[in-house]
Amino acid sequence: MKATTMILLMAAFALGACxxxxxxxxxxxxxxxxxxxxxxxxxxxM
Incomplete structure (x- = not known):
């Protein structure tokens, strides 16, 4: 579950940065x- 949460957070951050x-x-x-x-x-x- 931690890995899934981390992946979702990273994806949201990447989309926000774009x-x-x-x-x-x-x-x-x-x-x-x-x-x-x-x-x-x-x-x-002139």
Whole structure:
């Protein structure tokens, strides 16, 4: 029973970590898009 519990806990932790990494990736991507938009606006105004 201990082995089963440990496996379930490890699986839950792994799935939780994947969702966290995916969320961070989306945040970084959104930040990069904003930087790109701002750079394009500055270039257009020059």
């Amino acid at each position: 969702n966290t990494v995916e969320g961070v990736g989306k945040d970084i991507e959104a930040g990069g898009e904003k930087v790109q938009e701002t750079a394009e606006e500055v270039k257009k105004d």
